Amino acid sequence: MTTSALSAPPLHSSAHDDNVPNGEDQAQRAAELAALHRAADAGEEAAAWVRQLAGRQGEEEHGRLLERVAEAIVKASSREIIPGSDGLLTEELRYTLAADVVLGASHTTGTLPELHPGERMPLIAVCSIAATLPSCVLGDLVREVEVLAAEMEAATDAGRAAELPAAG
Incomplete structure (x- = not known):
C-alpha cells in the first residue's frame, strides 16, 4: 500500500526548519480550505438558482446571458x-457579474428578463457577492469568505422564496 504525497511525513524534520508546517499553520490551512469549500458550495447553489431563472426565459438571449x-x-x-493572488477578477468576469445583469439583454431584445417580484435584488446580491469573494485573499480570508458565503446563501434562499406563490 502506498501513501499519498499529501499524507506522507516530511523527508527530514527539524525544529528549526521553517518549511515544516506547525500545528497552528495546519489549523489555519484547514480553516481556509473549509471556507473555500463553503464559498464554492454557496456559488454552486446560487448558480443552480440562476440557471432556473435562465430556463424560464421566453427570450433566448436573456436565457443565454443568465447561463453565462x-x-x-x-x-x-x-x-x-x-490565496496569495492580487484578489482581482478578470475583466470578463467583472462585466458578467455587474449589477446590470437584471436588465439582461434588453439592449438587443427591448425587454427585461422574466423575473418574479423579489428576484431582482437577490440576483444583484448574488452577483455582487460573487464578484467580491476573490478579494478576500487580501484580508482575513477565513472570516471574510465565511461571511460572504453565508450572505450568498441567504440571497439565494431569498431569490428562491420569491418564486414561490404567495400563500393565500
Missing part, C-alpha cells in the same frame, strides 16, 4: 479565490 452569469458565479466563488 451562472458560470461566472461558479468561477468567482471557487477558482478565482486564490
Whole structure:
C-alpha cells in the first residue's frame, strides 16, 4: 500500500526548519480550505438558482446571458479565490457579474428578463457577492469568505422564496 504525497511525513524534520508546517499553520490551512469549500458550495447553489431563472426565459438571449452569469458565479466563488493572488477578477468576469445583469439583454431584445417580484435584488446580491469573494485573499480570508458565503446563501434562499406563490 502506498501513501499519498499529501499524507506522507516530511523527508527530514527539524525544529528549526521553517518549511515544516506547525500545528497552528495546519489549523489555519484547514480553516481556509473549509471556507473555500463553503464559498464554492454557496456559488454552486446560487448558480443552480440562476440557471432556473435562465430556463424560464421566453427570450433566448436573456436565457443565454443568465447561463453565462451562472458560470461566472461558479468561477468567482471557487477558482478565482486564490490565496496569495492580487484578489482581482478578470475583466470578463467583472462585466458578467455587474449589477446590470437584471436588465439582461434588453439592449438587443427591448425587454427585461422574466423575473418574479423579489428576484431582482437577490440576483444583484448574488452577483455582487460573487464578484467580491476573490478579494478576500487580501484580508482575513477565513472570516471574510465565511461571511460572504453565508450572505450568498441567504440571497439565494431569498431569490428562491420569491418564486414561490404567495400563500393565500
